[in-house]
Amino acid sequence: MVEILITWFVTALSFLIISKLPIGVEIDSxxxxxxxxxxxxxxNALLLPILTFFSFPLIILTIGLFLFxxxxxxxxxxxYLVNGFRLRYGFWSALIGxxxxxxxxxxxxxxLAAII
Known part of the structure; x- marks a missing residue:
């Protein structure tokens, strides 16, 4: 359980770092x-496996690049779901982000794993 919380915190920190880069990802706080x-x-846990299953031929055809x-x-x-999280340039901001x-x-x- 502690590992999940650490990963969640690190991912949130990663989001803040990404919002400071000039790629069009904006996060308020x-x-x-x-x-x-x-x-x-x-x-990622619920929707990505379903999307991967249905797009498997495209993933094979593009040698895995469709996963991006x-x-x-x-x-x-x-x-779209989180207020305060915006993509300025649409798909390109989402791809680079x-x-x-x-x-x-x-x-x-x-x-963090090397430190701990």
Whole structure:
């Protein structure tokens, strides 16, 4: 249970870092980042497997690159659901934001794992 809370906090921190980059992702406050992290986590757990199942031929055809589109869809849905989380440039902000979230979140979790 503690690991889930740490991951949630680190993901919220990653959202705040992404909002400072000039890619069009805007988050108002840390509480909105916490909500965004929770919504993205829930959508990844519930919706992403369904989308992956139905788009499996496209994923195979594009050698896995369509997964970036699926992740940006999840990112965009989360921005739609959470007030205070906006995408200035639409799909492109969602695509770059989801890639940045994966990279920054992975880096922060690795650094935290090395410290602990």
């Amino acid at each position: 840390f509480s909105k980042a916490l909500m965004s992290a929770a919504v993205v986590g829930i959508l 589109v699926l992740n940006s869809m999840i990112f965009g849905i989360a921005a 989801s890639i940045a979230l994966a990279v920054i979140n992975s880096a922060l979790l690795r650094v």
